[in-house]
Amino acid sequence: MEENAVKYTYVVVGGGIAGVTCTEHLHILDPNADILLVTATYLIKSVTNVLPLTKTLDSFDVEERLPDDLMNQCPNVTVVRDTVARLDAKNKKIITSSGKIFAYQKLCLCTGAKPDVIAETNPHVLWIRDTESVCQFQARIADAKRITIIGNGGIATEMVYEITGVEILWVIRDKHMTATFIDPGAAEFFRPELSKQKKIGVAPLKRRKYTVDKVKGKSTVLGGALGPDWHENLELKGDNNHRVSLEVEVEVARILEPKDVKRMGKGITKLNNEEGEWPVYIELTNGKVYGSNFIVSATGVTPNTSNLLAGNNFAIASDGGLLVNDRLETTELDVYAAGDVCTPNWELSKHWFQMRLWTQARQMGSYAAKCMWASLSREEIYMDFCFELFCHATKFFGKKVILLGLFNGQGLDGKYEVLLRYAEGFEYIKCVMVDGRMQGALMIGETDLEETFENLILNQMDLSQFGEELLNPDIDIEDYFD
Ligand SMILES: Cc1cc2nc3c(=O)[nH]c(=O)nc-3n(C[C@H](O)[C@H](O)[C@H](O)COP(=O)(O)OP(=O)(O)OC[C@H]3O[C@@H](n4cnc5c(N)ncnc54)[C@H](O)[C@@H]3O)c2cc1C
Numbered sequence: 001m002e003e004n005a006v007k008y009t010y011v012v013v014g015g016g017i018a019g020v021t022c023t024e025h026l027h028i029l030d031p032n033a034d035i036l037l038v039t040a041t042y043l044i045k046s047v048t049n050v051l052p053l054t055k056t057l058d059s060f061d062v063e064e065r066l067p068d069d070l071m072n073q074c075p076n077v078t079v080v081r082d083t084v085a086r087l088d089a090k091n092k093k094i095i096t097s098s099g100k101i102f103a104y105q106k107l108c109l110c111t112g113a114k115p116d117v118i119a120e121t122n123p124h125v126l127w128i129r130d131t132e133s134v135c136q137f138q139a140r141i142a143d144a145k146r147i148t149i150i151g152n153g154g155i156a157t158e159m160v161y162e163i164t165g166v167e168i169l170w171v172i173r174d175k176h177m178t179a180t181f182i183d184p185g186a187a188e189f190f191r192p193e194l195s196k197q198k199k200i201g202v203a204p205l206k207r208r209k210y211t212v213d214k215v216k217g218k219s220t221v222l223g224g225a226l227g228p229d230w231h232e233n234l235e236l237k238g239d240n241n242h243r244v245s246l247e248v249e250v251e252v253a254r255i256l257e258p259k260d261v262k263r264m265g266k267g268i269t270k271l272n273n274e275e276g277e278w279p280v281y282i283e284l285t286n287g288k289v290y291g292s293n294f295i296v297s298a299t300g301v302t303p304n305t306s307n308l309l310a311g312n313n314f315a316i317a318s319d320g321g322l323l324v325n326d327r328l329e330t331t332e333l334d335v336y337a338a339g340d341v342c343t344p345n346w347e348l349s350k351h352w353f354q355m356r357l358w359t360q361a362r363q364m365g366s367y368a369a370k371c372m373w374a375s376l377s378r379e380e381i382y383m384d385f386c387f388e389l390f391c392h393a394t395k396f397f398g399k400k401v402i403l404l405g406l407f408n409g410q411g412l413d414g415k416y417e418v419l420l421r422y423a424e425g426f427e428y429i430k431c432v433m434v435d436g437r438m439q440g441a442l443m444i445g446e447t448d449l450e451e452t453f454e455n456l457i458l459n460q461m462d463l464s465q466f467g468e469e470l471l472n473p474d475i476d477i478e479d480y481f482d
Pocket residue numbers: 013014015016017018019038039040041082083084085110111112113128129130154155222223224225226227228230304307338339340341356357358359360361394
């Protein structure tokens with residue numbers, strides 16, 4: 001085995017944003033090193049057109065590329081399409097499912113996450129993660145009249161906005177929609193969108209671009225995560241009316257076949273005057289039973305470590321991620337991890353926390369490259385500034401959404417004040433304040449306040465004297481604080 005191993009300075013596993021960013025940055029930092037990227041996918045993801053919005057927040061496009069493009073761009077990089085079947089951290093080797101063995105000096109694991117699916121084996125339950133899962137969804141929605149969406153995070157929110165012409169039953173266990181990202185007030189701001197006609201032909205939902213994998217290949221459960229614009233590839237149906245019914249503060253008690261429902265003799269809750277049988281039913285914890293054509297489980301992710309743990313000694317976080325220190329090192333020597341697969345285990349800065357997002361996959365991929373290179377070349381480096389402040393820019397219901405710092409008062413134990421500016425259908429601005437200092441902010445709409453608020457969170461200026469005037473629309477606070 002020893003003799004067959006091909007030796008590389010750096011090996012990166014995973015062709016998603018974290019892995020590709022890590023590889024590109026290793027190429028820049030160490031242009032003479034031999035770098036290997038092993039990925040289970042035919043196409044790899046890459047970040048382009050980076051546009052800084054603030055010190056810590058960038059907007060960028062995400063594209064899928066052929067591995068050859070990366071190899072042409074970075075001549076010291078080799079990309080191998082294969083699945084890592086086993087990691088032998090003690091002997092610093094990875095073994096692929098096709099039997100290849102690669103030895104490394106430094107290894108970075110960027111294997112992403114898997115959807116955490118309710119009733120994964122039920123044929124009526126689908127999920128969205130990679131190209132293959134979108135294709136399955138596409139095939140099933142073609143004939144559907146009603147679908148049930150479970151979950152209240154990013155995917156569910158995007159689906160209820162994007163899908164028109166089909167009835168949607170949206171089942172959430174929180175009191176308000178999109179609770180992973182926004183507060184009840186912002187949810188009220190968006191709520192009218194659930195029954196509005198969707199505007200067609202307006203500006204694209206997001207600047208970031210994603211194209212469906214057109215390379216025919218063996219289907220794999222290890223496809224990279226989709227990202228913004230994934231829904232542009234869905235052939236959505238017929239009319240452009242949203243028809244969303246919301247069931248709040250409930251969970252799924254059981255998923256039922258039509259025969260089970262008949263046997264139970266239980267009344268079916270109707271959303272309209274429907275007659276006849278549905279392919280699948282759900283019983284909710286409030287006792288209601290609804291039928292639909294199929295169910296989408298948009299219920300979060302779990303880190304994808306399945307092929308990596310056996311025989312190794314990784315410390316694993318309670319969420320299943322590989323625990324990493326402030327150098328993104330795992331507990332195995334010379335093994336780093338970045339992106340969705342890892343969980344930070346350092347003393348976090350007050351205004352930063354992990355969310356498994358594209359933004360953070362890119363930041364971690366870049367920082368992991370720097371840490372690996374610095375360790376080999378004995379350079380001193382400092383924690384990247386991006387881990388000072390949580391930032392996320394996205395779009396929900398067609399509107400720009402920016403989240404900064406403790407935007408939902410995370411970790412403040414309810415001991416904070418909120419400053420709010422609200423204009424129905426136009427903008428929603430919330431600042432989270434403790435003792436007159438800004439801890440976080442949520443901005444919906446074209447507010448142009450992100451840079452100012454970022455500064456105010458980072459410099460912790462005492463803003464008590466301004467009180468509610470801070471959000472007075474007649475005062476130009478950008479000029480005041482710049
Ligand atoms: C539908 C959807 C929409 C999203 N929208 C947004 C959004 O709007 N904004 C945002 O910030 N984030 C969004 N995200 C989240 C974002 O896509 C992920 O956080 C990010 O892509 C994670 O990147 P990653 O590189 O860590 O993992 P992944 O993109 O999952 O990449 C993992 C890679 O590892 C490879 N791999 C796994 N195991 C092995 C193995 N054993 N051997 C070889 N290769 C392996 C996979 O093939 C893949 O290439 C979305 C996610 C989904 C699913």
